[in-house]
Amino acid sequence: MFIQTEPTPNPNALKFLPGRDVAPGGSREFLSIDQATASPLAEALFQIEDVTGVFFGGDHISVTRAGHGRDWSEMKPEILSVIMDHFVSGVPLMRDSADAVDPAEEDSDIVAEIKSLLDSRIRPAVAQDGGDILFDAFDEESGVLRLRMRGACAGCPSSAMTLKAGVEQMMRHYVPEVTSVEQVI
Template identity: 35%
Template sequence: MLENKEKTVSVYAEANPNPESMKFVMNISLLPDGQSVDYANLESAVESPLAQELFNFDYVSRVFIASNFVTVTKSAGIEWVKLIPELRTFLKSYVEAGGPIFNQGFEVSKPATGGEAHGEASEGDAAISKKVIDLLENYVRPAVEQDGGNISFKSYKDGVVTVHLQGSCSGCPSATVTLKAGIENLLKRMVPEVTEVVADGVTV
């Protein structure tokens, strides 16, 4: 796993469509491009000392770590203007001091591919799944990542694509609109066999 040896780290906050989440972008690599991890609570963050430290702030309810940013989701009722300086200072100091992002030997699970996701899936379903995965990876995921989140393919069956949304997308008021008006329309247009897109793990 990547370690950060740089002495000077810049951190800036970037808003996203989820009002309860904030994306903290850094000038260093936390994970290889395309990889990410999502922690819904302290108990799930056992392999990330950085995430555990962030959960020590009593207003932090979710931590998402990607290539060069950390998305923090807060509890409702507290204004970001009061929290951003504290979190920026913490992240900058922690990384500059060489604090570990992940435990030694930790590796991010590989995203599903058509074959892995289906096992007994028909050859036709596997081919459709591959088309969907390619579209998600090349067109959808970069845009979702810009907003501090991530999207991954979970399954395809009988015309229904199931995806998993992470980071700022989880609990975002506009997530279902984006899913239906954006992602579903794109996939239905590009892959005619797709009739619907649903999200696993989205809180609405």
């Protein structure tokens, strides 16, 4: 098994591409060892010193390190070993395959249009940088769209610019009811 790595715009996150599906059913993010217990791979990655976040995308894993911690050259071999051992073992990605998802209430036409634009144009671009962007809420009175950044994009120095210069402009162009975009932290 050959695992490629790619830098992300976030200097504290690195993207690992194992050459196979990672989380085809939907992305998952773990920000603590307590959250990571849901996944044997995430839990093993959190055992590595200075790992502060793990994100599973459709075909990649993004690992975030402490900003003041060890260099990637020290951490990368350990991370590669853990990822390789996991996929070679055949152990499932998640311990409980039944993800509890509440049935979504019916979206308004505007919210459905926003979600469609996120899924078709924005999320694929953000995934290339090792992250994800999720709909949080839309206030139809004020036009404020709230989005949640995950993976390498959460805490990235350029995420604010991505939201304002990229996402907000696109949203305002295609969905005129959107007046501004805010990040939910």
